Amino acid sequence: MIIVTGGAGFIGSNLVHELNRAGEKKILVVDNLAPAPNLSGPKFLNLAGAEYSDYMDKREFRAALKAGDLESESIRAILHQGACSNTLEDDGRYMMDNNFTYSKELLHFALARRIPLVYASTAATYGASTSFTEESANERPLNVYGYSKLVFDNYVRRLMPEMKSTVVGLRYFNVYGPREQHKGRMASVIHHFTRQLKDTGVIRMFEGSGGYADGEQRRDFVFVKDLARINMFFAGLLPGQSSRKVHAVVNAGTGEARTFKAVAEALMKVHGPGKIEYIPFPGDLKNRYQHYTQADVTGLRAAGYTDSFTALENGVQQTFAEEPAK
Numbered sequence: 001m002i003i004v005t006g007g008a009g010f011i012g013s014n015l016v017h018e019l020n021r022a023g024e025k026k027i028l029v030v031d032n033l034a035p036a037p038n039l040s041g042p043k044f045l046n047l048a049g050a051e052y053s054d055y056m057d058k059r060e061f062r063a064a065l066k067a068g069d070l071e072s073e074s075i076r077a078i079l080h081q082g083a084c085s086n087t088l089e090d091d092g093r094y095m096m097d098n099n100f101t102y103s104k105e106l107l108h109f110a111l112a113r114r115i116p117l118v119y120a121s122t123a124a125t126y127g128a129s130t131s132f133t134e135e136s137a138n139e140r141p142l143n144v145y146g147y148s149k150l151v152f153d154n155y156v157r158r159l160m161p162e163m164k165s166t167v168v169g170l171r172y173f174n175v176y177g178p179r180e181q182h183k184g185r186m187a188s189v190i191h192h193f194t195r196q197l198k199d200t201g202v203i204r205m206f207e208g209s210g211g212y213a214d215g216e217q218r219r220d221f222v223f224v225k226d227l228a229r230i231n232m233f234f235a236g237l238l239p240g241q242s243s244r245k246v247h248a249v250v251n252a253g254t255g256e257a258r259t260f261k262a263v264a265e266a267l268m269k270v271h272g273p274g275k276i277e278y279i280p281f282p283g284d285l286k287n288r289y290q291h292y293t294q295a296d297v298t299g300l301r302a303a304g305y306t307d308s309f310t311a312l313e314n315g316v317q318q319t320f321a322e323e324p325a326k
Helices: 010-021 058-067 092-113 144-162 181-186 189-200 224-234 260-271 298-302 312-322
Strands: 002-005 027-031 054-057 077-080 117-122 167-172 174-176 202-206 221-223 247-252 275-279
Touching: 002 010, 010 027, 010 224, 027 058, 054 058, 058 092, 077 092, 092 117, 092 144, 092 167, 117 144, 144 167, 144 247, 167 224, 174 189, 174 224, 174 312, 189 202, 189 260, 189 312, 202 260, 221 224, 221 312, 224 312, 247 298, 260 312
Parallel strands: 002 027, 002 077, 027 054, 077 117, 117 167, 167 247, 174 221, 202 275
Antiparallel strands: none
């Protein structure tokens, strides 16, 4: 069995679908489907057409871990995508329980049974930094979300000398792709720009900020299916792959920053022409917004992952070829 936590969410559901494409169907999906004010729609729709053997609510799953109810299960890998990813969430107690304590519970379960664990970290650990190498000097989170992920990354790093099985943290950069319609404000700019373009014919983006001109803010946009493949690679789940033990916390991005204008241009090639309008930078994002991200992928390559990444234009085309027309 393969466990995918956060399996109904954006990245988790794409991971389940990609596992299915690789012939994997014995999957335990773990998630929390309770309504939440930050969500704009139901997550369960992301699993339409997916095949998996079981589902557990996150609370039920954590209780089962604590009670030892999963001891007799044959588990090939754990792909831990479950977390609170709302960068505007200020409840540190809630965030630390979801992103740190929950992750520790899974880590020790996996280590005790020598089960490969690949988990989602984030580029938000870098925060205000303009250098994105996995070093403590660059790790300056701007919000409690990034902080909670960094605390767990450091916990993993401290335990690495004792590890007997694979544990890999993937610092996701700016992820986009199908199945993110439920994420509300936390959806990618690809999703927001598309809705604006379709509804009004105008894409609205922030005016110059952070030292960048209008629309020239840069992000490392990474296609969600590339991330699914990276997860499967380190978990030893790609077809024909030989297994190897890896202990690492590495960046998962393309290594190439693209402007918001480039995103708008790629979307207009798919959806048709439109206009760009620049709007004032929101006050609630001041001092908690990354104006520039670009992954240093040296660590990812050194850990063994050598596949190329999907170009932004191709990823945008694939996203809307797969999403149903609305």
